[in-house]
Amino acid sequence: MFTANPDRTQHVTLAVWLVDRVGIDGRVSVGYLLAALLLIIAAGTELEFGIDAGGKSLESIAAPLSK
Numbered sequence: 001m002f003t004a005n006p007d008r009t010q011h012v013t014l015a016v017w018l019v020d021r022v023g024i025d026g027r028v029s030v031g032y033l034l035a036a037l038l039l040i041i042a043a044g045t046e047l048e049f050g051i052d053a054g055g056k057s058l059e060s061i062a063a064p065l066s067k
Contacts, residue, residue: 053061 051061
């Protein structure tokens with residue numbers, strides 16, 4: 001069915017064949033694109049608002065809420 005080919009088009013062809021075989025329409029692709037967009041937005045948000053908290057205690061990162 002599929003030959004060993006290092007070309008990237010083999011993966012696309014396999015994906016198209018699986019979608020056609022199962023009978024799934026473009027909604028799956030739209031879902032994956034939406035998830036990718038949300039991940040990109042989350043990465044940008046982390047880059048903008050993220051803090052360097054690795055290996056630090058909570059008290060050294062943020063002030064206590066109760067005094």
